[in-house]
Amino acid sequence: MRRALMCERERIANHLGDIGAICNDVAFTFAHVQCARLRESWQRRSGTLFGHRVMMDAIIPGGVGRDLRPEAAAMLRQDHAALRRAMEPLFDVIEDHPSLDDRLLGTGRLDATDAVALGCTGYVAKASGQGYDVRRDNPYPPYDVLSVEGAVETGGDVAARVGVRIAEMRGSLALLDQLLDALPDGAIHTPLPAPAPHAMGLGLVEGWRGEVLSFVRFAADGRIARFFPRDPSWFTGPAMERLILGNIVPDFPGCNKSVNGSYSGQDR
C-alpha cells in the first residue's frame, strides 16, 4: 500500500511536468508555469513525508524505507483535494484552447498497428487505443484489491497523449484516497531470505511511463550476477521515429515531450 502510494504520487508528479512541458513546447507557457508550480509543491510534500523529493531509497527490497508520520494521512488527503481543485480549471483551459488544438491535434500520430507491432505500453500505447495497464490486467498487490480505471484514447496524436495523462492523473488521485483509506498498520519491512544459488527473479509493474520490467539473477555465492531493468522507452523510442514522420520541424519538441523517453534507460 505504501509502495503504491509513492508510485501514484510519482505518476502524478511526472504527468504534471509533462503536460506543462508539452504546452511549453508549443509556446503556451501559462500552462507550463502553472503545472510547474503544482509539481513543486507536490514534490516538497514527498520530501517531507516520504524522505526524498523524487522518492529515491523510499522503496527498498522487502518493503519501504520509512513509515509515514501519524499525521501524514490527513496532510495527504488535504493535498489530494487541493490538487484536484487546482488542476481542473487548468485542464479546462488545456483541453479547450484554440492555439493548443492547432498544434497538438493530429501532430505526431502513432497508429494502433504500429503501437502494437513495436510493443509500446503506457501513455504512448494508451493514446493509440491500446489500454493495457499492468495494474489492472496483470495486477500485483495492492492493485489486485483496488479498482484501477484504465485511460484510453484513440487519436494516437500528441493531444491524445496529453489526454491520457490527464485521465491518469484523475485516476491516480482517486487511487491515492483509496490507498489512504486502506493503509494497514504493522511492519513496513520484511527481512529478505538469502537467495538460492543461481536464483532468478522477474518483476513487472506499471511505472509512470508504462510497463517496467526488472530481471535479476544471483550467482552461486548469493551476490547479484546480472540485473537488467527494462524501461518502456525501449519500445517508445522506435515509436518516436515512426510518429514524427511527415511532421514539421517545429512540432518535433512537442512530439518528443509527449513520448518523453528515458535517455538514461537505454540511450547512453
Added chain:
Amino acid sequence: MLRILRQALGTGIVTEDGPAGGEAELERLGIRLRRHIGERFGRSLAIRQVDAGSCNACELEIHALNNPYYDVERFGVHFVASPRHADALLVTGPVSRHMETALRRTWLATPAPKLVIAAGSCACTGGEFGISYASCGGVENVVPVDVKIPGCPPTPLALLQGLLAAMQPAEVHADAAGPSASPAGATDGGR
C-alpha cells in the same frame, strides 16, 4: 482568455527569496569552489547543461530551478541551447564512456573563460557507479571542474546556492584564481 487571467491573478506570486549566502552555508551543503571568476561574467551566467550519463534525477531538480518558486532567471542565470552560447557547463552524471568524447568536444566548443560545474554526487565523485567498463567516474576525470554541488540529486536550493556562489566576484580566493584563470583570459583577450 478570461479563464487564463482568472487563474494567473488568482495564483499570485509564489516566488521565494533567494538562499542565504556565505561560506558556512556553502560548507553545510558540501559545495566546493575551486576559483571565483564571477566578475568576468558580469553577474550573468549562461549555462549549457550536459547530461553525461545521469539517471535524470539531477535534470528534474535542475528543471525545478525554472519553476516559479525558484525562478532562477531573476539571478541572471539562464540556460542556453548550445555550448557556443555558454559561460558555464553544468554537467550531471558519472561520465559514461559513450558520452566521454561528446563531453570533451562540448567543453572545447565552449568559449573561454568558462566554468565547469559538476552537479550531483555522480558528477562530483562518480557516485555509486564509480569507474567501470561503462563509466569514466566523476566529471573531473574528463574535463577540469571548478564547482562541485553534491547531492543525490542536489535539491533546487543547493543548486541555486552553488550557482550563485560560482558567480560571486573574486574575494579571498582572488590570488588563487589568478593563475588558473589567466590562460583562459589570454585566449579571450586575443580575439
